[in-house]
Amino acid sequence: MARVMTPDDARSRMPARAAGSRKGQNGKVLVVGGGAWYHGAPALASLAALRAGCDLVYTAVPPHHATAVRSLSPCLIVIPLADQKLTRGAARKLLGAVPPGIDSAAIGMGLAVAEAGALELLVSSLVDADVRLVLDAAALAAPVLPVVAGKNCVLTPHAGEYARLFGAAPPADIAERAAEVEARAREHSVAILLKGPTDVVSDGSETLLCEKHAPCMTVGGTGDVLAGVAASLLARARGALGAAAAAAHVNASAGGRLQARLGSHMIATDLLDELPAVMAPLDAPP
Numbered sequence: 001m002a003r004v005m006t007p008d009d010a011r012s013r014m015p016a017r018a019a020g021s022r023k024g025q026n027g028k029v030l031v032v033g034g035g036a037w038y039h040g041a042p043a044l045a046s047l048a049a050l051r052a053g054c055d056l057v058y059t060a061v062p063p064h065h066a067t068a069v070r071s072l073s074p075c076l077i078v079i080p081l082a083d084q085k086l087t088r089g090a091a092r093k094l095l096g097a098v099p100p101g102i103d104s105a106a107i108g109m110g111l112a113v114a115e116a117g118a119l120e121l122l123v124s125s126l127v128d129a130d131v132r133l134v135l136d137a138a139a140l141a142a143p144v145l146p147v148v149a150g151k152n153c154v155l156t157p158h159a160g161e162y163a164r165l166f167g168a169a170p171p172a173d174i175a176e177r178a179a180e181v182e183a184r185a186r187e188h189s190v191a192i193l194l195k196g197p198t199d200v201v202s203d204g205s206e207t208l209l210c211e212k213h214a215p216c217m218t219v220g221g222t223g224d225v226l227a228g229v230a231a232s233l234l235a236r237a238r239g240a241l242g243a244a245a246a247a248a249h250v251n252a253s254a255g256g257r258l259q260a261r262l263g264s265h266m267i268a269t270d271l272l273d274e275l276p277a278v279m280a281p282l283d284a285p286p
Helices: 007-012 040-051 063-072 088-097 118-128 142-148 159-166 174-188 222-236 240-262 268-282
Strands: 028-032 056-061 077-080 104-107 132-135 153-155 191-194 198-202 207-211
Touching: 007 240, 007 268, 028 040, 028 222, 040 056, 040 063, 040 222, 040 268, 056 063, 063 077, 088 118, 104 118, 104 222, 118 132, 118 142, 132 142, 132 222, 132 240, 142 159, 153 240, 174 191, 174 198, 174 207, 191 240, 198 240, 207 240, 222 240, 222 268, 240 268
Parallel strands: 028 056, 028 104, 056 077, 104 132, 132 153, 153 191
Antiparallel strands: 191 198, 198 207
């Protein structure tokens, strides 16, 4: 039975930060995204991951986007992909370039995939290295589902991506939608965060509803921020459902605050600046 999330649900799922920790011990995140039109998507996810509390983010983008993404923030560590689109060769070279000890990865935001099997190669290699995953946009592909089953993976589709991934659109009725998402999550042993006016989060055994009151969040880029927050939380604590649920609450709360202040005039980068105000009250004491 699905239930509506509360702030306490999110707070209980926020990973603690040790007072004596060192750089890297609060999470190292890999973000893989970007294509011909989209340099902003992986940058938004990367900056959101940092704002959400991880220590280091490595941002892998096509080579023609590397300079643009570097210029957005000195906090980003940018790794140019070997090709303009994700190929098997580019995936292998990226896996060889990424430092050891990556905790989680967010894959797919704006990503252009050139070859069948390239995405599966990247995902399976990361899974084999015990990297927790957030899959979004182009990474939401049916051949990947068996690879990530039972592997601390969060899928973050909107309704259209959900239909493409599972072959049928989610029901409009929220109770039916929640039951559908729960069944799919249980079938594939993943956590699903189905985005919408009310987000549905389920791992197949527990299902939570995150109600939004922010129609301004239809603006492009808010899903990229959500993916980055989820990857950051997943890097700091195992548990795909907890990371997905807390990320949904944080993203929705930041959007609600911006809706109250800016009305329908929010852009996705506004969410980045709002994350600390939303997350600080939820932080576990060190």
